[in-house]
Amino acid sequence: VTWKFRRAQRANAKLAAANYKLAYLAERDPLTNLFNRRAMRAWLENLPPASTKNPLGLVLLDVDHFKSINDRFGHETGDKVLSEISARLAALLREGDQLARWGGEEFLIALPGMAARDMETFVTRILERIGSKPFRIGERDLTITASVGFCPFPMENAVVDEGWESHFMLADQAMYHAKSKGRYGASGVLAFLAPWEAVKKACVQDFSAAIKDGLIEVHHWRGALSDQAQVIAIGVRTPPA
Numbered sequence: 460v461t462w463k464f465r466r467a468q469r470a471n472a473k474l475a476a477a478n479y480k481l482a483y484l485a486e487r488d489p490l491t492n493l494f495n496r497r498a499m500r501a502w503l504e505n506l507p508p509a510s511t512k513n514p515l516g517l518v519l520l521d522v523d524h525f526k527s528i529n530d531r532f533g534h535e536t537g538d539k540v541l542s543e544i545s546a547r548l549a550a551l552l553r554e555g556d557q558l559a560r561w562g563g564e565e566f567l568i569a570l571p572g573m574a575a576r577d578m579e580t581f582v583t584r585i586l587e588r589i590g591s592k593p594f595r596i597g598e599r600d601l602t603i604t605a606s607v608g609f610c611p612f613p614m615e616n617a618v619v620d621e622g623w624e625s626h627f628m629l630a631d632q633a634m635y636h637a638k639s640k641g642r643y644g645a646s647g648v649l650a651f652l653a654p655w656e657a658v659k660k661a662c663v664q665d666f667s668a669a670i671k672d673g674l675i676e677v678h679h680w681r682g683a684l685s686d687q688a689q690v691i692a693i694g695v696r697t698p699p700a
Contacts, residue, residue: 493549496561511614511616514574518630519607520566521606523605532599536599545558548585552568609648610626611626
């Protein structure tokens with residue numbers, strides 16, 4: 460009886476380990492080993508409710524000219540770039556923060572307890588960490604840049620009866636605003652200057668117009684590259700022959 464019991468125990472342990480591995484793999488991006496989109500959504504939904512005293516910082520990052528990297532150097536190089544970016548971003552996180560590969564060349568960072576003004580400092584560090592040091596891929600140095608949009612949820616002194624996705628929309632639009640300003644930069648929504656419903660409607664229609672019309676306060680700045688890297692139009696540099 461004892462050996463049968465032990466054999467059953469071993470079988471159950473193997474089954475539990477296999478199930479754990481499957482569950483782990485189901486929530487991970489296979490390239491970077493970060494949370495995938497589904498796992499990040501679940502993680503965000505399970506956070507304690509955010510408030511103006513305990514906001515949730517949302518940072519969305521997109522690698523600039525990533526298609527050009529794949530087209531010029533191949534998808535294997537593109538994969539290595541994404542893996543290196545994930546490592547550089549992970550090195551900036553505090554305990555309790557979360558990072559996910561949101562899809563393609565986009566990454567989402569969730570920062571519990573980080574207010575809008577503190578997010579500017581954090582995002583500046585992101586731009587510096589990615590753009591200031593070339594990526595060494597095989598025998599090639601690549602200067603990679605990224606565009607970032609961010610927004611805290613909920614906004615200070617704003618009444619918003621919706622979940623984090625309402626402000627993720629703003630971070631997404633801020634990211635594309637950064638791209639429209641020349642890439643390798645960051646745009647952040649720091650304040651609502653009108654009621655939320657008016658802000659939401661205006662931003663859905665035209666984010667740039669919402670800024671111009673004074674409905675939201677948005678800060679934008681460019682990242683700083685070395686003099687050598689600044690002359691590269693598409694953000695990719697190869698060493699001289």
